[in-house]
Amino acid sequence: MPVNAGKFRERLEALRAETQAAIENAKSSTRPVELDQTMVGRVSRIDAIQQQEMALASERRRHAELQKIEAALARIESGDYGYCAACDEEIAEKRLELDPTAMACIKCASGKKGG
DSSP states (O other): OOOOHHHHHHHHHHHHHHHHHHHHHTGGGGSOOOOOTTTSOHHHHHHHHHHHHHHHHHHHHHHHHHHHHHHHHHHHHHTOTTBOTTTOOBOOHHHHHHOTTOOSOHHHHHTOOOO
């Protein structure tokens, strides 16, 4: 029995809005660090650069998550949602509840082949 895609659509749309808001809120953390030594000491600059790099890494993760959400929504539209991209078997609903962007059944995701 196929999963209830409508239930997951609502959740994915909420995740998309939340992720987009997080990306917008984090934009100020990724702007260039001021390198004027008269304004900021060397250690403070290094700390600021490190914080900026961490913010950029978080931004990349958020964008990757947004792409996964968009792909899942596209699978709902095409009727492929809930089916493994590798073996075309149904993905367990419990797996989708944990990760609504999952593209593979547990067997394919863990590398276990066969029945």
